[in-house]
Amino acid sequence: MGRRRLSFASSIRARYSGNTSAAGSQWDEEGAAIFDARATGSSLAWPDHLGGKSADAFAGGRVADPRVRIVRRGRARSGRFSAPIRGGGGGGNASLELSSRTPAPAALNPWDVMLCVSGTAIACENALVVAIICYSPALRTPMFVLVGSLATADLLAGLGLILNFVFQYVIRSETVSLLTVGFLVASFAASVSSLLAITVDRYLSLYNALTYYSERTVLCVHTMLAGAWGVSLCLGLLPVLGWNCLRDRAACSVVRPLTKSNVTLLSASFFLVFLIMLHLYVEICKIVCRHAHQIALQQHFLTASHYVATKKGVSTLAIILGTFGASWLPFAIYCVVGDPDYPSVYTYATLLPATYNSMINPIIYAYRNQEIQRSMWVLFCGCFQAKVPFRSRSPSDV
Structure with missing residues (x-):
């Protein structure tokens, strides 16, 4: 030698x-x-x-x-x-x-693997919800249209996480990576917007209970969805159309290739949506408590069943809003105060819980619903349990 x-x-x-x-x-x-x-x-x-x-x-x-x-x-x-x-x-x-051989692939980042696994779980969960809603003609009410919009947005977000992993380690291209980032931004923005639309629909079902089941409500729901998806698409196109830091590294944010001004806009939009949802859920709690008080005055006392139902409804609203805030607030705050020179582990540690919100959404808004449970039995078993009653429920049945 x-x-x-x-x-x-x-x-x-x-x-x-x-x-x-x-x-x-x-x-x-x-x-x-x-x-x-x-x-x-x-x-x-x-x-x-x-x-x-x-x-x-x-x-x-x-x-x-x-x-x-x-x-x-x-x-x-x-x-x-x-x-x-x-x-x-x-x-x-x-x-x-x-080397004459194929170059060895880059070492896998465990955080990227966890994001890919999270995206796979999100895609599977929400694909089932979309299939159930599309399969069942009975699930055509405005409430289920909104739930279907949320499931579709989360499904696209899950697919975006999988594609981001593939294009990062298998097909390396800055152009394709930029398209994937824009796709993820649009999908998660549509998910958050759909959550806001569901909150508005629940508030209207309580505030205008007598006129909720009308053509006006259907038009309002379709208008909200068109606006939500239109705004989300615009936010996703911004980095693709040039608002990125591929040519100016100094303008990069903690989420490359998005610029600092871009993530600031996204974070500000999230804070606005969160404040609107917080205000609406507070109003919903007031309406629920006022209804319980009126029932107590009519019956001269508040029965245990009404008290339990009211308490359960308020607790469910708190869980919904708390889950949404705990998932997205850390990432939104870090996007504003974070510096691109910080270790990337901070970005991963705040982004991963945000993806969990899309994993929890079908459990909160779909799988707990009795109509969807019945449709699942029909879809997979061709029958349904007689113990599960089938009745039309309004969005206020939280």
Whole structure:
């Protein structure tokens, strides 16, 4: 092996013969050649069997100090060479692997794996809800249209997380990655907007209980959904149409390639939606308590069943709003106060809980509903349990 290394080194030295000291070249005891082209200002040429390209061409123009160490690995017939590029004052080491084999894939980030797993679970859960609503003709009321919109948005968000993982580790392209980020922004924005539309629908079903089941309500629901999806689509197109930091790294936010101003707009929009939902749920609680008080006055006392129902309704509203806030608030706040120089683990640690909201939504808004439970039995078993009553429920039945 020693002879082989010396022979290889000798061949390279002979190839670049002349006065090797004039070019600043030196030879180590392992038979490796270290060339320093700075002394002559010339570009280092590679042997013909490596393509005859310059070291700068192999390094992609990233060589701060054109000092290249060529080390032969393995046997002569293996055809594998490694050329670590040793920079001058940058301190970072890059490695250039020249091989006839396919390059080894990048090491998997555990956070990216968890996001992909979360996206898979989200897609499976919400795909089932969308299938049930599309399969059952009885689920055509405004409430279920809104639930279907929420499930569709969460389904797209789950698929976006899976595609982001695939394009990050399998198909690497800045353009495709930018499209994926825009797709995720639009999907999560549609999910949050659908939650707001469901909250407005629940409030209207209590505030205008006598006129809720009318054509006006259907028109209102369709208008809300058109506005929600239209705004979400616009937010998703912003980074694709140029509002990104691919050409200006200094403008990047904690979520690359989104700019700081872009994530600030998204966070401000979320805070506005959260405040509106908080106000509406407070109003819903007031209406529920007022209805319970009126029932107590008519019956001269508040029965235990009404008290339990009222308490359960308020508790459910608190759980819904608390889950939504706990999922999204940390990420929205970090997007505003975070710096792109912070470790990426902070971004992952706040983004992952936000995806869990799309995983919890079908449990809160769909699987707890008796009509959807009955439709699941019909879809999978062709029958339904007689114990499950089938009755039309309003959005106020929380």
